[in-house]
Amino acid sequence: MAFLNVDQINKHFINERKEEINALSDLTFLCHDGEFLCLLGPTGCGKTTILRIISGLEQPDNGQVLVNEQGVHGINQESTLVFQQYSLFPWRNVIDNIAFGLEMRNINRTKRYARAQEFIDLVGLRGFEKAFPYELSGGMQQRAAIARALAYDKRLILMDEPFGALDERTRHRLQEELLNIWRQQRKTIIFVTHNIDEAIFLADRILIMHDRPGYVENELKIVLPRPRDRKSPDFIKLHIGIREVLEDMLNSG
């Protein structure tokens, strides 16, 4: 049985002009334990919305989210979320940001600092423990946000275009770091992106989403061995194939 079961989720919004937006329609997918799953889709297709529903920040109109066959009510205690915008707490320094989740569990300061330090090292922020978020570059802030989510130590990590705002080189480096962390920590990751290259590089499986309303249009297992070579013919072939699926979808929509 799947670790996470997203079952026929429907969600609509009413915008400022009182128009109804059908964001998600019967969205259904499974995610296995330890899987790296990418949600790929054009802007506005409901990627953020589904992550918010899985984490319990948003309620679906109907349908349900199951973790180990248990329905999620309120905040999902098995998951954490890395937001699309970096959302470090600006009044806390790096180590206190990263240790936040442990602090919420009332773990004492010495223990949580030791634990946070591991993740600071892991994301390459050693030396910046006492720095405040405004002293960090965008890439460093994003790494801190990822470390904060990892240190909270939940099986399921939801990531909403975490590398969207970064330059290509930094993005590629962080992608590799993330794969290392995923492998070492044996996490399950649902990673949202609209970048085809990123999805192929990272995912075990890609779900291509239809937009307005959002549902899974297409599903693709990526069997290329890691580390993946962006210049390999198989990689390029996949890239072209996915591009065609997306273009067809947009044209027919």
Place this chain on the structure above:
Amino acid sequence: MILPVIILLIWEYYAVKFNNPALLPRVEMVFDRLIHPFDNLLNTGNFVRHIFVSATRVIFGFLLAAIVGIPLGLLAGRYLLFHRLFNPIIEILRPLCPIAWIPFALAIFKTYTVTNVFGVRYSTSIFEHIQLGMLFVIFYGGFFPIFINTIHGVSSVKNSYVESALVLGATHGQLFRKIILPSSLPAILTGLKVGLGVSWMVIIAAEMMPGSDAGIGYLIMFSYELAEMDILMASMIIIGVVGTILSGIVKVAADQTSFWQAKER
């Protein structure tokens, strides 16, 4: 530095020209008063004592305003129910200048002091000088800036901080202590700064009222009646200086806790 010098020069020019210390004393006469803060003035005590009395009244009234204003502001900022409950009263009271309350406060509280009411009978402590009426108007003056800024701070906490905390396992109580409070602290401190300023202004006015027996405001009124203009002007300068020091203290606290807000990108 140039402007104060010019003002002093103009002042000195007219003082010499009028040659009437009961109208406008010379700069050095006022200065002489200021450098002798322990000299007894008109049999009422010295400057230091008057400052001490005024400052004590302000500190007690202000602390009261903070103790009541911050928690109420936190509640009203966070819960719509409380906001609806408080809002009508506040909208009516807010435009009412605290000074307008002074006669009312005098009528209700007479000249009772903390000592009378709480029965610290045989002490000649500072509490003898904390009249309840004065405490009330200082409280009133300090309360609104503190309350309103706290509401503003709480209701403008970014939703993304709250949601980040929630997905990192924060409970309701933790959300309040670890997110809402620190993130609205800069606004709360702004409220405290403004509130303290208002309290200091109000106390001077309150001390000029009948029944007052000490304090810088009292000294101003008393020296006016005796046409002791040098004492009067020295008192005014002291009010300015003490006010600056008070807001400086809060500003230091504010800068300590709000540094992140100015630098946030």
